[in-house]
Amino acid sequence: MPSTGARSETEPRAHTGRRRNEATRHAVLTAAVRLLRDADHGPLTLPVIAAAAGVGKQTVYRWWSTPGEVLLEALAEQASAQVPTPDTGSLDGDLRVFLQSSLRGAADPATAPVLRGLVREAARDEQAAGLMRTFTATRRAALRRLLLRHADRFAPDVDVDLLVDQAYGLLWYRLLIGHAPLDDDTARRLAEGLVAAAVGGVAPPG
Amino acid sequence: MPSTGARSETEPRAHTGRRRNEATRHAVLTAAVRLLRDADHGPLTLPVIAAAAGVGKQTVYRWWSTPGEVLLEALAEQASAQVPTPDTGSLDGDLRVFLQSSLRGAADPATAPVLRGLVREAARDEQAAGLMRTFTATRRAALRRLLLRHADRFAPDVDVDLLVDQAYGLLWYRLLIGHAPLDDDTARRLAEGLVAAAVGGVAPPG
DNA sequence: CCTTTATCGAGACTCATTGTCTCGACAAGA
DNA sequence: TCTTGTCGAGACAATGAGTCTCGATAAAGG
Numbered sequence: 001m002p003s004t005g006a007r008s009e010t011e012p013r014a015h016t017g018r019r020r021n022e023a024t025r026h027a028v029l030t031a032a033v034r035l036l037r038d039a040d041h042g043p044l045t046l047p048v049i050a051a052a053a054g055v056g057k058q059t060v061y062r063w064w065s066t067p068g069e070v071l072l073e074a075l076a077e078q079a080s081a082q083v084p085t086p087d088t089g090s091l092d093g094d095l096r097v098f099l100q101s102s103l104r105g106a107a108d109p110a111t112a113p114v115l116r117g118l119v120r121e122a123a124r125d126e127q128a129a130g131l132m133r134t135f136t137a138t139r140r141a142a143l144r145r146l147l148l149r150h151a152d153r154f155a156p157d158v159d160v161d162l163l164v165d166q167a168y169g170l171l172w173y174r175l176l177i178g179h180a181p182l183d184d185d186t187a188r189r190l191a192e193g194l195v196a197a198a199v200g201g202v203a204p205p206g
Numbered sequence: 207m208p209s210t211g212a213r214s215e216t217e218p219r220a221h222t223g224r225r226r227n228e229a230t231r232h233a234v235l236t237a238a239v240r241l242l243r244d245a246d247h248g249p250l251t252l253p254v255i256a257a258a259a260g261v262g263k264q265t266v267y268r269w270w271s272t273p274g275e276v277l278l279e280a281l282a283e284q285a286s287a288q289v290p291t292p293d294t295g296s297l298d299g300d301l302r303v304f305l306q307s308s309l310r311g312a313a314d315p316a317t318a319p320v321l322r323g324l325v326r327e328a329a330r331d332e333q334a335a336g337l338m339r340t341f342t343a344t345r346r347a348a349l350r351r352l353l354l355r356h357a358d359r360f361a362p363d364v365d366v367d368l369l370v371d372q373a374y375g376l377l378w379y380r381l382l383i384g385h386a387p388l389d390d391d392t393a394r395r396l397a398e399g400l401v402a403a404a405v406g407g408v409a410p411p412g
Numbered sequence: 413c414c415t416t417t418a419t420c421g422a423g424a425c426t427c428a429t430t431g432t433c434t435c436g437a438c439a440a441g442a
Numbered sequence: 443t444c445t446t447g448t449c450g451a452g453a454c455a456a457t458g459a460g461t462c463t464c465g466a467t468a469a470a471g472g
Contacts, residue, residue, distance in 0.1 A: 017447025018439040024449075043249075043330070047430060056450040061431070116329075123326035124249070136383055159395050161386055162376070166399070169375030170368070172382075177342055180367055189365050193372070193403030200402065223418025224468040230420075253459060262421040267460070 020063075027053040028060055029074035036071065036117035037110075044121055046070075068127030071118070075131065083142040091150035092195050098146055099167060099187040102139070106175050107182040115175060140164050147198070155200025163194050226269075233259040234266055235280040242277065242323035243316075250327055252276075274333025277324070281337065289348040297356035298401050304352055305373060305393040308345070312377050313388040321381060346370050353404070361406025369400050 031053035035044055042048075044067040050060040064070045086097035105111060118135070121128035143164045151160075167190060174180050237259035241250055248254075250273040256266040270276045292303035311317060324341070327334035349370045357366075373396060380386050 016441065016445070018441090018449080020448070021439095045430065054450095056452090057431080058433085058451085059449060062448080119325075120329035123322075123329045133383060133385070137385065140385075159392075162392065162395050162399065165376045165379055165386060166372045166396070169377070169379030170371045171375070172379055173371055173375035176378075177339060179339070179343065179346075180371060186365075186368065189368050190372070193368065193400075196402045196406065197399030221418090222416070222470060224420075224470090226419070227468095251459065260421095262423090263460080264422085264462085265420060268419080 024053075024055055024059060025063070028055055028064075028070065029077055031055075032067070032070045032074050033078070033114060036121070037113040043124060044071075044117075066125065066127055067121065068125045068131065071121060071128055072131050075118075075135075083139055085142065085146060091147075091153055091198070092191060094146055094150070095194060096188055096191040098143065099191050100184050102167075103171060103182040103187045104184070106171050112175060119172075119176060136168065140168060143167060154198050158198050158200070163198060166197075167194060230259075230261055230265060231269070234261055234269075234276065235283055237261075238273070238276045238280050239284070239320060242327070243319040249330060250277075250323075272331065272333055273327065274331045274337060277327065277334055278337050281324075281341070289345055291348060291352060297353075297359060297404075298397060300352055300356070301400060302394055302397040304349065305397050306390050308349075308373075309377060309388040309393045310390070312381050318381060325378075325382060342374065346374060349373060360404050364404050364406070369404060372403075373400060 028049060032044065032049050035049060035052055046060050046064065046067060047057055049067065049070060050057045053060075060070075064073075084098060084101045086094050086101075088094050088097060106115060118128065118132055122132040123129075140161075144160055147160050147163060154160075170190065171182065174182050180186075234255060238250065238255050241255060241258055252266050252270065252273060253263055255273065255276060256263045259266070266276075270279070290304060290307045292300050292307075294300050294303060312321060324334065324338055328338040329335075346367075350366055353366050353369060360366075376396060377388065380388050386392075
């Protein structure tokens, strides 16, 4: 028995023993994202991640219990949640800049496979599905705020959520099916169409 | 050796032996769709399908080599490829009827899980992915034809494919994320918005 | 009626993979 | 130096996919 007999039960001890290896943790996270991107691999499992990271299986199982947990930490780490909030002064300009940025990001060869892999895992793992719901909800909220800044120009009963889902629906639909591009011209036309739908099919006076 | 010595080599024989059991074949197909719908099961594999159909594994492996093949035959069998082509005389009316029918079909509790399951399999199996590409391409073509019937009302440089993908993008996006409904009011508003985008943000004279 | 051919269900079998357990080595504090 | 906890590596059982074999059965022709 240690000499310090009295100890708080709620806080048993600060820490003893060898500390966690940050390099190993980072290797696991990057390996998980790399596997998600490569896509030629089958389902993302912890042994596969461990092998790709050059790490013992036990090390991975010690810190994470599912691949979804690894992805959650990895994608949160990459801080990719930053969404631009342009302010060009006009609804048309803000929307065009936002959509061009979003479509460009989604079509980027470095990130598109990661997004597709996220969908693949979300279809299989409930935890990954929750991660994806949070991810998309953040993006929708940003676009919703952008639109509501110009709500004074809208027709009386415009459904803002419908406009938001048309934009992100098109993004994910084309990203997953891959039948049509997600380029700047698409973003420009999409912005024009959404503005036309929002203002109610009537040309603005000014 | 049989008495009929002479026989064509290109056409060895019509058929001999026990014939294929149609009831068994049907049981396999319906079991596959049922498993796709239930979704609580893991990946769709041939042994799982065989067990669900109450059929020997060898019987399933004899006729199909992948779950994607089973799904292909099952969904083709159900003839769910029939897409309505309304003709109400007006762009607005045609579009509203078409979208209400499509959104209703996608949100139907009997079919929505099947569509989600199809996405799940498409994310895992390349054959199922091809099936889904064909499935969605058929739907896009139908909506595209509907829109082009009223192309005379469109603004000069309207991108019809963009309109189509806004509609189906919203459908799949809401179907998969599940954050907003796919009801008749959504279809009505979506039709209005697409018309406004198509005619170019200017109110029609008549 | 009998033979031939091919399907059917059932189960044994191999193989790959997941997740657990154990081990010796090592690092960081006490 | 001792204790504690992490590390990589590998053994291990459990699970499941895909292959193979078996006896039973059904459809045709002789």
